Amino acid sequence: MSTPEIYRTLPEQIAARLRQEVLSSKLKPGDPLREVDLSERFGVSRGPVREAFRQLTQQGLLVLEPNKGVRVAENPSVEVRPLVVRLRRTIEIFVLESIFERITEDDVSNWEDILADIKTACESNDVDALTEHDLRFHQAIIRSHDDKDLFALWQPIAMRMMMHYNRLDDIMDSYREHERILEAIRAGDRAAAVRALETNIQ
Amino acid sequence: MSTPEIYRTLPEQIAARLRQEVLSSKLKPGDPLREVDLSERFGVSRGPVREAFRQLTQQGLLVLEPNKGVRVAENPSVEVRPLVVRLRRTIEIFVLESIFERITEDDVSNWEDILADIKTACESNDVDALTEHDLRFHQAIIRSHDDKDLFALWQPIAMRMMMHYNRLDDIMDSYREHERILEAIRAGDRAAAVRALETNIQ
DNA sequence: AAAGTGTACATTGTTGACAATTTGCAATCT
DNA sequence: AGATTGCAAATTGTCAACAATGTACACTTT
Structure with missing residues (x-):
């Protein structure tokens, strides 16, 4: 039924998973994401998790603040x-x-x-x-x-x-x-x- | 004359520099960028350089291929x-x-x-x-x-x-x-x- | 009490070592 | 000769330790 997508890299796999959780509102706007939490959850070091964060930031799903980490992005305002x-x-x-x-x-x-x-x-x-x-x-x-x-x-x-x-x-x-x-x-x-x-x- | 922009983080400074070189065609479409080269040039480790690469990829100035590194992006085609x-x-x-x-x-x-x-x-x-x-x-x-x-x-x-x-x-x-x-x-x-x-x- | 200060603690940023992957090239086979 | 295989070098990917930054909260000062 569902076509399994192939993700080549570790960060891509992590990003895909997180994206799904954001799009399904399992993660809600404003929720902070911690590098250590996710690295433990996925059994990898913080590097690939950081990389996944960057990919999702690029896609507008996460917002990054230097030295503060990432949060789930807010929905576009009614004006925008x-x-x-x-x-x-x-x-x-x-x-x-x-x-x-x-x-x-x-x-x-x-x-x-x-x-x-x-x-x-x-x-x-x-x-x-x-x-x-x-x-x-x-x-x-x-x-x-x-x-x-x-x-x-x-x-x-x-x-x-x-x-x-x-x-x-x-x-x-x-x-x-x-x-x-x-x-x-x-x-x-x-x-x-x-x-x-x-x-x-x- | 020119307003000096303040870049908070190391990757931002590196990205700003590289962006200037791409926009001024000092770096030309297709040119590969090596992490080690730039980390030596800026006197930092590869981490911040990688981060700068991600930022510029997000901005469409570089293209990233997993395990192959980044290259300067091509100009948009005449069609696009x-x-x-x-x-x-x-x-x-x-x-x-x-x-x-x-x-x-x-x-x-x-x-x-x-x-x-x-x-x-x-x-x-x-x-x-x-x-x-x-x-x-x-x-x-x-x-x-x-x-x-x-x-x-x-x-x-x-x-x-x-x-x-x-x-x-x-x-x-x-x-x-x-x-x-x-x-x-x-x-x-x-x-x-x-x-x-x-x-x-x- | 309110405002400011100091100090742990939590979290992200950076680094260098090591692992995995790709690439160029030489050696080999057909 | 042309294609294929097998290294060796170059390069990116991952990791864990350490540094720098931000945060929460008790403590002082007024």
Whole structure:
């Protein structure tokens, strides 16, 4: 069901775990993270943990204060949130439009696998799994662009939107929104795909 | 003349130095950076150098490959560049508009000091100094917003644009563009300020 | 009491040694 | 010759000890 992601390095594994805990609100905004605690928990020294902290800081999930350590970042303020939405839409729509003609059968089938995971998560009302697969879905689209730098540009923006956020009353709507994006892509209807993507990002 | 910036930590000092060398093309895209070289050069151990590498990676100036070290990032491709411009404009205009009513005399006077540095740099045809003060100018605007997270959002985008500073035939134009922004702000003409800012970002 | 001061304690920052990985090149095989 | 394998050197990754910094709290001073 869930595609196991491969993380090459130790810090990446630690970061992935912590990211999941931040996105699932197991770690809440303002919570301090201690290097020693986590190094003991993961059975490594403080080095890799520090490195993981840096990666998550870069992604906007943690905030670093010199000599004071890191805390879980606050959600974007109500004032800034519309800006973040606009930025994320700008990037994702840019990517979708520029890859549209070159989308392969493999791409679509890959995205449909993720869509299946989204469906399962929605049906079992598993918000954490939904967040994970929602993220994977959009990541997969961004990553299909040749310019790998786009991913680095997109990630911190998207992460800020993913933090502790559930805008939908009915969790099933998330599945439907992503389904509509893929349907439009399959149909070769670029404008409809962009519209569906836009609807999904808010 | 030039306002000396204070960098609290060792890695910040190293990162500032390296950033200057990347932005001034003393370090060129693709150039590898070795931890030992730099730790010897700055008279510190590899730790703080690694930390500086992470900061610059976060800002998009370096790219990191696990077990292979860091290299100076490539400039944005011609395809992606318009996107970066759009993103940077979106953020800076958002900030300018939302702080516009609350701009103080101190703010303007601060920005005028930087403008003076820009003028000096233009007059002496010092492209490196111009890059530095241009950056300071826009940083100062972003930082005047209450939400400090905006700066983290803006920085990697702006850095990617600063990496090749060649668009103007006459370097004096850079001074004039920034001057126009401040004039409009002083006159309380929000629309004109936005237009001037938009012109400056391309 | 309130404000300031000193001192442990907790935590992050830095260092140098060692481990793991990558890379260049020479030796070998087909 | 071209490809493959096997070292040796260069480089990054990890660790544990020590240094510097920040924090909490009792203690003094007014």
